[in-house]
Amino acid sequence: MASERRATTDPARSLAILWRTREPASRSAGPGLSVDRIVRAAIDIADTEGLDALTMRRVGEALGVGTMSVYTYVPGKAELVAVMIDSAYGEMPHPAVEGDWRARLERVARDNLALYQRHPWMLRAETTRPVLGPHLVAKYDRELSAVADIGLTDVEMDAVLTLVLGHVKSSARAASEVVDLERETGMTDGQWWQSHAPWLETFLTAGAYPTAARVGTAAGQQHGAAYGPEYAFEFGLQRVLDGISVVVAERATAG
Amino acid sequence: MASERRATTDPARSLAILWRTREPASRSAGPGLSVDRIVRAAIDIADTEGLDALTMRRVGEALGVGTMSVYTYVPGKAELVAVMIDSAYGEMPHPAVEGDWRARLERVARDNLALYQRHPWMLRAETTRPVLGPHLVAKYDRELSAVADIGLTDVEMDAVLTLVLGHVKSSARAASEVVDLERETGMTDGQWWQSHAPWLETFLTAGAYPTAARVGTAAGQQHGAAYGPEYAFEFGLQRVLDGISVVVAERATAG
DNA sequence: GCGGGCGACGTACGGCGTACGACCCGGTTG
DNA sequence: CAACCGGGTCGTACGCCGTACGTCGCCCGC
Numbered sequence: 192m193a194s195e196r197r198a199t200t201d202p203a204r205s206l207a208i209l210w211r212t213r214e215p216a217s218r219s220a221g222p223g224l225s226v227d228r229i230v231r232a233a234i235d236i237a238d239t240e241g242l243d244a245l246t247m248r249r250v251g252e253a254l255g256v257g258t259m260s261v262y263t264y265v266p267g268k269a270e271l272v273a274v275m276i277d278s279a280y281g282e283m284p285h286p287a288v289e290g291d292w293r294a295r296l297e298r299v300a301r302d303n304l305a306l307y308q309r310h311p312w313m314l315r316a317e318t319t320r321p322v323l324g325p326h327l328v329a330k331y332d333r334e335l336s337a338v339a340d341i342g343l344t345d346v347e348m349d350a351v352l353t354l355v356l357g358h359v360k361s362s363a364r365a366a367s368e369v370v371d372l373e374r375e376t377g378m379t380d381g382q383w384w385q386s387h388a389p390w391l392e393t394f395l396t397a398g399a400y401p402t403a404a405r406v407g408t409a410a411g412q413q414h415g416a417a418y419g420p421e422y423a424f425e426f427g428l429q430r431v432l433d434g435i436s437v438v439v440a441e442r443a444t445a446g
Numbered sequence: 447m448a449s450e451r452r453a454t455t456d457p458a459r460s461l462a463i464l465w466r467t468r469e470p471a472s473r474s475a476g477p478g479l480s481v482d483r484i485v486r487a488a489i490d491i492a493d494t495e496g497l498d499a500l501t502m503r504r505v506g507e508a509l510g511v512g513t514m515s516v517y518t519y520v521p522g523k524a525e526l527v528a529v530m531i532d533s534a535y536g537e538m539p540h541p542a543v544e545g546d547w548r549a550r551l552e553r554v555a556r557d558n559l560a561l562y563q564r565h566p567w568m569l570r571a572e573t574t575r576p577v578l579g580p581h582l583v584a585k586y587d588r589e590l591s592a593v594a595d596i597g598l599t600d601v602e603m604d605a606v607l608t609l610v611l612g613h614v615k616s617s618a619r620a621a622s623e624v625v626d627l628e629r630e631t632g633m634t635d636g637q638w639w640q641s642h643a644p645w646l647e648t649f650l651t652a653g654a655y656p657t658a659a660r661v662g663t664a665a666g667q668q669h670g671a672a673y674g675p676e677y678a679f680e681f682g683l684q685r686v687l688d689g690i691s692v693v694v695a696e697r698a699t700a701g
Numbered sequence: 702g703c704g705g706g707c708g709a710c711g712t713a714c715g716g717c718g719t720a721c722g723a724c725c726c727g728g729t730t731g
Numbered sequence: 732c733a734a735c736c737g738g739g740t741c742g743t744a745c746g747c748c749g750t751a752c753g754t755c756g757c758c759c760g761c
Contacts, residue, residue: 210649224739247718257741259719264739268718318570320623323646332658339657345664346677354682357616358609365608368575391578394465402594403587409600422601427609434689479708502749512710514750519708523749 204266205273209324224256226264230274234310237275242312245272272316277324279310288336292439293432295337296351300359300428307363311371314364342442351435358427366420380414459521460528464579479511481519485529492530492567500527500567527571532579534565543591547694548687550592551606555614555683562618566626569619597697606690613682621675635669 208226232253237245247268251258265271283306286298307314321327331352338348369380376383395404413419463481487508492500502523506513520526538561541553562569576582586607593603624635631638650659668674 206645246716248716251741259721259742260740262719263741315573318573318619320627325649328650328655328658331662332655335657335661345661346668347681349661349665350678350681351685353616353620353678354613354685357682358612361608361612361616364573372575390461394580395583400583400587402590403583406590406600406604407586410604413601423605423608426602426605427612430606430609430689430693431686432689433692434685434687437688438685501747503747506710514711514752515709517750518710 205270205322206324208265208270208274209277209322224254224260224264226274228254229261229264229271230278233271234275234278237312237316238310242315245312247271273322273324276313276316277322277326279306279313279326280324280330281326282306282309283326283330285333292338292341293436296355296432296435297428299334299337299352300355303356303359304363304424307360307367311363311367314360314367317360341439343438347438354435355428355431358431359424362420362424362427365423369414369420380419381412384411384414460525460577461579463520463525463529464532464577479509479515479519481529483509484516484519484526485533488526489530489533489565492571493565497567497570502526528577528579531568531571532577532581534561534568534581535579535585536581537561537564538581538585540588547593547596548691551610551687551690552683554589554592554607555610558611558614559618559679562615562622566618566622569615569622572615596694598693602693609690610683610686613686614679617675617679617682620678624669624675635674636667639666639669 211226229250233245233250236249236253247261248258250271251261254261261271265274283302286302288295290298334352334356335348338351343351372383373379378386410419413422466481484505488500488505491504491508502516503513505526506516509516516526520529538557541557543550545553589607589611590603593606598606627638628634633641665674668677
């Protein structure tokens with residue numbers, strides 16, 4: 192899938208579709224294809240069957256249309272994925288700005304986590320630079336307002352947002368991996384650790400890595416208790432917010 | 447590449463190679479293939495030509511060997527990538543534990559960043575749960591010692607490490623995207639922003655997203671100054687460490 | 702000296718993204 | 732009213748990919 196990278200390379204191609212420069216064809220009669228119908232179908236496939244199942248043939252099939260008909264509306268798979276991502280951003284809630292900055296940032300974090308939980312394929316599709324679609328820009332603007340007027344410079348505001356969203360994505364990825372593992376192996380994360388403990392013990396019993404073994408076991412048992420990733424998300428989020436509050440406090444006192 | 451996921455599913459297959467259960471064949475004569483030679487060749491390809499260029503055919507070719515010969519030593523591509531990753535972890539420095547916890551964690555972060563800069567393909571290959579290879583376990587043990595004995599519980603130690611490493615990976619990904627973009631388009635990040643500013647302005651001039659436009663421009667100019675991702679890394683790292691210091695201080699006073 | 706086993710690998714299959722050109726049909730023009 | 736033409740549709744085909752399978756030849760132990 193080298194092409195997914197090329198999409199980033201020629202932004203005009205992606206941007207034209209993202210911002211819907213083209214008018215709806217509406218020549219009626221035929222299957223009545225459209226970018227939106229294609230994107231909806233594609234998202235549906237990715238949601239329910241995973242990103243690997245998203246092929247152009249599969250999309251055409253889902254729409255009762257030939258594979259190549261899809262290419263009439265979308266220049267390639269990479270661009271389709273780009274529009275899917277932007278479209279997903281469009282479904283996010285637009286909460287009113289309320290509470291202090293910390294409550295607002297926390298809300299941003301939770302909304303993003305929920306998005307990734309609803310569309311786990313985004314975590315695997317967003318490996319490349321995000322394409323600047325309309326919904327992403329709107330989201331960026333909305334989320335910036337959570338950290339506006341608290342004394343940060345523009346660059347700091349951007350950095351704060353990047354930090355929080357990065358943490359969310361990391362946590363979401365970890366959580367998604369647990370879910371994947373359960374679906375694919377049919378065992379819970381706890382069962383997985385248990386069944387492979389003997390394997391690992393044969394390597395670790397030499398006592399070479401006592402700390403790793405002890406802490407790994409502790410963390411693994413958290414996973415067994417089925418709230419490992421959630422704990423990591425909550426713990427990390429509070430740490431990140433604590434760290435941000437240090438700068439905010441600095442700015443408040445120093446000027 | 448659905449197979450990359452399957453690797454995670456059957457860990458015995460990966461673990462056997464990772465921990466080198468098989469003895470070196472050493473029947474000499476022939477091309478003298480081995481897991482290590484294959485992994486070295488594969489890492490070399492991924493380093494210099496990118497992950498997309500890493501195909502089994504290409505690996506065989508680089509070793510002067512038929513494509514399928516590779517499969518004698520490695521069950522599949524997913525497992526090859528798993529060994530590549532663990533092998534890369536093996537090259538990391540083993541710094542002596544010195545300084546306070548903050549200095550030590552900072553060192554951990556910088557070492558990991560350097561690793562990702564040397565092997566950017568890891569950022570795209572590590573989408574799935576990391577496979578527990580020997581070098582990863584050693585790394586985990588080493589890095590845990592940076593946060594040992596400062597009053598944290600085992601689970602907290604794991605969470606702290608996860609948080610820091612997550613931030614490193616996010617930052618590294620952002621930085622890597624900038625590098626990719628430059629290599630592929632032949633223009634620097636600053637030039638890219640400039641050349642596409644008109645495009646974006648046509649959508650943003652409506653004044654719909656004033657904050658996004660202003661902050662985005664500010665952040666973009668940082669990128670133009672060629673230290674955007676570095677700034678995000680440094681800023682985020684200090685914030686994360688600040689946040690961690692809050693818990694550490696709590697534990698120190700409260701017991 | 703020889704048989705067995707294992708490393709090497711040629712061929713082939715199914716699936717992917719997508720280039721290309723043929724078809725079909727509605728709307729516009731003489 | 733007929734001729735045309737442009738755009739939506741799509742069947743075919745190409746060049747990739749990962750890899751299953753079967754064969755061949757060489758080295759080693761007897």
